[in-house]
Amino acid sequence: MKTPSVTVLLSCVLTAIAQPAALDYWQWRSPNPQGNDLAVVSQLNGRFFAAGEWGAMVSSTDGTNWIMVNGPPPTNQVSITGLAYGNGVYVAAMTHYFAGGQARVSANGLDWRTVTTGGSALTSLAFGNGLFIATVNNDVIYRSSNGTNWTAGTLPQPANKVIFSNGRFWAAGGAFNDLQRWHQLGRFVFRLSFHKFH
Numbered sequence: 001m002k003t004p005s006v007t008v009l010l011s012c013v014l015t016a017i018a019q020p021a022a023l024d025y026w027q028w029r030s031p032n033p034q035g036n037d038l039a040v041v042s043q044l045n046g047r048f049f050a051a052g053e054w055g056a057m058v059s060s061t062d063g064t065n066w067i068m069v070n071g072p073p074p075t076n077q078v079s080i081t082g083l084a085y086g087n088g089v090y091v092a093a094m095t096h097y098f099a100g101g102q103a104r105v106s107a108n109g110l111d112w113r114t115v116t117t118g119g120s121a122l123t124s125l126a127f128g129n130g131l132f133i134a135t136v137n138n139d140v141i142y143r144s145s146n147g148t149n150w151t152a153g154t155l156p157q158p159a160n161k162v163i164f165s166n167g168r169f170w171a172a173g174g175a176f177n178d179l180q181r182w183h184q185l186g187r188f189v190f191r192l193s194f195h196k197f198h
Contacts, residue, residue: 090107123137135173
């Protein structure tokens with residue numbers, strides 16, 4: 001007569017062990033859609049993007065309602081440092097603290113994949129004249145027409161930021177510890193000649 005109660009007890013114990021605990025599966029709840037630090041914001045091809053630490057990236061068509069984009073899972077080893085759109089492709093420059101230079105590429109702005117750019121971590125990104133240009137915080141710069149295949153070039157001096165304006169790429173570098181040295185900024189901002197990338 002004691003066999004059924006032992007069977008019921010054993011059945012309950014096995015069921016409890018087989019069921020996942022409430023804390024086994026975590027899902028982001030607040031703030032929505034994510035809570036990592038976002039340091040880069042851009043409007044690209046009619047969409048807003050914000051990206052930053054842990055490789056987090058969100059997108060919006062109206063600037064009010066934001067969604068997470070699809071891509072590699074977040075990791076504390078990645079930070080997105082620049083966003084650009086051109087030649088029908090979205091590109092995000094990344095710093096990967098152990099793997100060096102990487103970028104994320106997307107055809108639609110919602111589904112992203114990671115590519116290796118080579119060399120050091122990317123610090124800035126711009127698009128113009130049919131090229132994506134990325135800086136790496138020294139005198140090396142990378143260029144690509146499709147965001148997937150990257151070629152290294154050199155600059156006359158180190159740069160960590162790049163923009164495209166008035167038909168030209170402009171790069172800046174250097175650091176200032178005090179305002180007395182601020183007047184030297186002109187020595188650190190220079191125009192990038194297109195021929196330097198060939």
